[in-house]
Amino acid sequence: MKRQVSVGLAVVLLAAVVVIIISSGDDDAQPGQSLTTVRGVGGSEKAAFFADPRVVDVFARHGLRVAYDAAGSRQIATTVDLTPYDFAFPSSSPAAERIKADRKVGQVYTPFSSPMAVATFAPIADLLAAQGVVKPGPEGRQVFDIAAYLDLAAKGTRWDQLPGNTAYPARKNILVTTTDPRDSNSAAMYLALVSYVANGNSPVASPEAEARVLPAVSKLFLDQGYTQSSSEGPFEDYLATGMGKTPLVMIYESQYLDRQARADGSITPQMRLIYPAPTVYSTHTLVPLKGEGDRVGKLLGDDPDLVRLAAEFGFRPYQHPQVFQQVATARKLTVPADVGEAVNPPSYETLERLLEAVGKQYR
Amino acid sequence: MGRVLPAVLALVVGTGLLAGCSSDPEGPTTSPPAPGKLRVLAGSELADLQPVLDRAARDTGVKVEFTFTGTIEGAEALARGDADKAYDAVWFSSNRYPQALPDAARRLGNQTKIMSSPVVLGLAKSKAGSLGWAGKPVTWTDIAKAAEAKRFSYGMTDPSASNSGFSALVGVASALAGTGAAVNADQVKTVTPELKKFFAAQSMSAGSSGWLSDAYQRRAAGTDPGQKIDGLVNYESVLLSLNASGKLPEPLTLIYPTDGVVTADYPLTLLSNASDHARNDHQRLGDFLKAPDVQREIMALTHRRPGQPGVALAAEFGTQPMVELPFPATQEAFDALLSAYFDQIRKPSRTVYVLDVSGSMNDDDRIGSLRTALVGLTGASDDLVGRYRRFHGREEVTFIPFNGAPQAPRSFTVPETDPKAELERIKSTVTGLEASGGTAIYDSLERAYQVIASQPAEDRFTSIVLMTDGANTSGTGYDDFQRAQAGRSPQLRGVPVFPVLFGEGDQTEMEGLAAQTGGKVFDARKAGLQQVFREIRGYQ
Numbered sequence: 035m036k037r038q039v040s041v042g043l044a045v046v047l048l049a050a051v052v053v054i055i056i057s058s059g060d061d062d063a064q065p066g067q068s069l070t071t072v073r074g075v076g077g078s079e080k081a082a083f084f085a086d087p088r089v090v091d092v093f094a095r096h097g098l099r100v101a102y103d104a105a106g107s108r109q110i111a112t113t114v115d116l117t118p119y120d121f122a123f124p125s126s127s128p129a130a131e132r133i134k135a136d137r138k139v140g141q142v143y144t145p146f147s148s149p150m151a152v153a154t155f156a157p158i159a160d161l162l163a164a165q166g167v168v169k170p171g172p173e174g175r176q177v178f179d180i181a182a183y184l185d186l187a188a189k190g191t192r193w194d195q196l197p198g199n200t201a202y203p204a205r206k207n208i209l210v211t212t213t214d215p216r217d218s219n220s221a222a223m224y225l226a227l228v229s230y231v232a233n234g235n236s237p238v239a240s241p242e243a244e245a246r247v248l249p250a251v252s253k254l255f256l257d258q259g260y261t262q263s264s265s266e267g268p269f270e271d272y273l274a275t276g277m278g279k280t281p282l283v284m285i286y287e288s289q290y291l292d293r294q295a296r297a298d299g300s301i302t303p304q305m306r307l308i309y310p311a312p313t314v315y316s317t318h319t320l321v322p323l324k325g326e327g328d329r330v331g332k333l334l335g336d337d338p339d340l341v342r343l344a345a346e347f348g349f350r351p352y353q354h355p356q357v358f359q360q361v362a363t364a365r366k367l368t369v370p371a372d373v374g375e376a377v378n379p380p381s382y383e384t385l386e387r388l389l390e391a392v393g394k395q396y397r
Numbered sequence: 398m399g400r401v402l403p404a405v406l407a408l409v410v411g412t413g414l415l416a417g418c419s420s421d422p423e424g425p426t427t428s429p430p431a432p433g434k435l436r437v438l439a440g441s442e443l444a445d446l447q448p449v450l451d452r453a454a455r456d457t458g459v460k461v462e463f464t465f466t467g468t469i470e471g472a473e474a475l476a477r478g479d480a481d482k483a484y485d486a487v488w489f490s491s492n493r494y495p496q497a498l499p500d501a502a503r504r505l506g507n508q509t510k511i512m513s514s515p516v517v518l519g520l521a522k523s524k525a526g527s528l529g530w531a532g533k534p535v536t537w538t539d540i541a542k543a544a545e546a547k548r549f550s551y552g553m554t555d556p557s558a559s560n561s562g563f564s565a566l567v568g569v570a571s572a573l574a575g576t577g578a579a580v581n582a583d584q585v586k587t588v589t590p591e592l593k594k595f596f597a598a599q600s601m602s603a604g605s606s607g608w609l610s611d612a613y614q615r616r617a618a619g620t621d622p623g624q625k626i627d628g629l630v631n632y633e634s635v636l637l638s639l640n641a642s643g644k645l646p647e648p649l650t651l652i653y654p655t656d657g658v659v660t661a662d663y664p665l666t667l668l669s670n671a672s673d674h675a676r677n678d679h680q681r682l683g684d685f686l687k688a689p690d691v692q693r694e695i696m697a698l699t700h701r702r703p704g705q706p707g708v709a710l711a712a713e714f715g716t717q718p719m720v721e722l723p724f725p726a727t728q729e730a731f732d733a734l735l736s737a738y739f740d741q742i743r744k745p746s747r748t749v750y751v752l753d754v755s756g757s758m759n760d761d762d763r764i765g766s767l768r769t770a771l772v773g774l775t776g777a778s779d780d781l782v783g784r785y786r787r788f789h790g791r792e793e794v795t796f797i798p799f800n801g802a803p804q805a806p807r808s809f810t811v812p813e814t815d816p817k818a819e820l821e822r823i824k825s826t827v828t829g830l831e832a833s834g835g836t837a838i839y840d841s842l843e844r845a846y847q848v849i850a851s852q853p854a855e856d857r858f859t860s861i862v863l864m865t866d867g868a869n870t871s872g873t874g875y876d877d878f879q880r881a882q883a884g885r886s887p888q889l890r891g892v893p894v895f896p897v898l899f900g901e902g903d904q905t906e907m908e909g910l911a912a913q914t915g916g917k918v919f920d921a922r923k924a925g926l927q928q929v930f931r932e933i934r935g936y937q
Contacts, residue, residue: 259579299707
């Protein structure tokens with residue numbers, strides 16, 4: 035009896051809160067017009083963007099409220115139940131292609147992209163410079179040489195084996211921290227990158243090439259052991275706990291730029307963002323699934339406020355590259371317009387097979 | 398973990414969610430979903446955040462409703478799909494374990510790391526000094542060497558019951574493997590001899606971090622008959638809290654091994670199928686907890702490190718650089734490590750079960766529950782937790798059934814490999830227990846001490862479980878036990894007794910027994926014998 039009463043009460047409370055949410059929504063939008071909730075699922079690196087009050091306001095002006103869930107892009111393309119969602123927003127074109135094909139979607143949107151980059155610390159960069167992994171690059175920038183890194187990693191070199199290393203004598207392998215290749219897009223992008231270099235600077239496009247690169251690229255993931263399922267995880271570790279846990283981490287450039295722009299002390303003077311040579315672009319691709327998902331895709335590419343806000347979060351707007359530079363200049367950030375050679379990811383099928391083959395070796 | 402374990406075990410052992418939702422006041426606290434309420438399945442150590450959560454409820458309108466469980470139980474409930482019906486979020490010391498179970502991993506949604514604490518070694522200051530470790534770089538290999546030579550002793554939680562023990566086991570294995578990479582299932586065999594060295598110095602086990610640190614403090618202060626131990630392997634936060642309590646005769650020196658630690662990072666994790674209002678509440682609560690002033694409050698209150706970048710560390714955390722050890726990624730690797738730990742690596746146990754089979758055990762088929770509970774420890778339960786709580790390789794198990802007088806003790810030794818035949822023998826012994834006659838509790842308990850005294854075994858965790866469902870009706874009494882206890886050798890006096898409250902057992906006497914022996918009372922009156930017998934395994 036008591037239980038029934040409390041369930042009844044909960045229903046009343048629920049109703050009350052729904053009313054409050056709707057009416058408070060009214061305050062933000064045009065009077066008398068309630069907001070339509072659009073549900074999306076995508077990479078965790080875009081969650082902060084969608085949660086930002088300024089972004090919420092712009093969508094509200096268009097009568098929309100976006101509820102965004104973070105999930106690994108591969109999970110979105112494979113295991114996540116997409117039924118409740120109006121759009122999927124994976125961080126790579128291969129994952130988007132898969133969803134597009136599975137759900138028979140016509141038009142997709144690519145409002146912005148981000149090159150992958152390595153976040154590290156000055157003492158680590160110095161150690162790796164001595165090993166030829168970090169090298170001088172264009173415009174006085176340093177680059178992270180993937181080929182030299184692969185050589186070092188292939189030998190299973192530990193940090194404490196580097197000659198004269200007093201800065202970081204850790205008894206663990208020199209490895210770039212990534213996300214879980216079984217779940218996450220940034221790991222898939224990293225795999226696209228290292229498989230290209232391991233394949234003699236050419237995209238993996240045959241079963242023979244797959245077999246040839248697999249041992250070397252698998253080791254880069256398996257030796258890390260546990261990895262997190264979404265890209266915000268290792269980057270948060272990098273910021274909050276520093277060098278001990280995460281001396282090198284593969285991230286989206288946008289993650290770093292966003293933190294720099296906040297100027298909240300999370301980027302310390304020791305921290306460095308180094309672009310790999312070559313790099314790879316993560317193309318954030320919105321796949322509309324139903325309802326107002328399509329409008330969200332259009333607005334992200336067309337609405338000037340959303341384009342500017344995306345740039346403020348460190349994303350490179352696809353159709354409006356100049357906005358990215360304007361925002362950077364206004365914030366006194368030095369951001370290269372050109373991050374050097376970028377490789378094309380292998381086809382969706384090849385990338386999937388590689389990821390699958392790496393995933394199977396976890397023991 | 399103790400208080401609410403039964404609730405979640407009910408989910409895990411498959412009695413189902415409905416049982417969990419009964420109106421039993423001791424049952425789980427899952428209630429219907431409602432906006433402004435986040436139902437969280439969590440590690441019990443998060444109870445220390447309550448003051449912060451009370452403030453969160455006032456400031457954000459989001460009230461957290463905790464149900465506590467162990468990491469493995471929680472992950473298993475997630476994988477079975479039980480947890481996401483009853484909870485909106487999970488909050489464990491780390492998501493590494495659930496992430497390794499594919500069916501649990503896909504149920505994890507948005508997560509935000511609130512705080513962190515590494516698992517390290519804390520040693521009494523004088524001991525750290527005499528080992529030459531104070532302020533010096535020390536590796537896990539140094540620690541294992543000193544442990545093998547028994548130059549110090551320490552307590553650690555059961556890795557199948559508590560995350561600090563689990564993290565310590567995995568971390569030490571990775572460090573001692575020395576490969577610089579995560580240990581996988583195939584490498585466990587290679588690292589087993591090294592691990593044996595490290596665990597040779599473990600002289601106390603416990604099912605929960607809280608009980609372990611209390612017991613350490615009582616032993617250090619001399620208010621517990623157990624042998625004093627030199628330190629603890631536990632979360633930095635637990636060790637710093639002990640130091641801050643002012644109850645230790647000498648503070649603990651924290652040793653941060655230079656080759657690495659394993660760190661708990663407490664991700665507040667929404668379940669992927671959570672309702673819209675739960676999503677909202679999760680976001681608001683996460684934002685609140687990550688605000689710099691709240692992070693500082695958490696740091697001061699719980700001695701855990703902030704999870705928000707840019708919040709400066711308090712002085713008590715020191716400035717040692719901390720390397721994070723690679724952690725295995727698969728359940729296969731965890732399983733190989735845990736199995737090796739229990740069956741080969743840790744000091745084996747010697748466990749004496751003093752079991753009431755008086756006539757009253759026929760009431761409500763109590764004797765049937767007892768049989769089932771004991772059969773459950775022979776490997777009959779195939780859920781994860783059940784597997785790790787069975788009688789382990791090399792363990793000595795003795796049963797002393799009693800009614801008006803103790804019956805003849807029956808002892809078994811489980812072999813290190815192929816334990817099946819011996820476990821079958823245990824099973825048929827306990828299945829044959831019949832109830833009749835009176836209740837001679839203290840005569841029977843004395844019989845247990847005689848058994849232990851007759852075969853001294855220093856390198857075992859020795860303990861007595863006393864299960865009785867009524868008051869003492871024949872033979873010696875509680876007063877006689879107290880006198881006998883005072884006259885025992887220090888070693889026998891320090892053997893913990895774990896009384897199990899059942900039926901009409903005398904609670905006052907049982908609590909007295911636990912206090913005088915450094916044991917702990919387990920209440921099976923509501924939770925049932927099966928759950929309690931499993932839980933006790935963490936302390937044996």
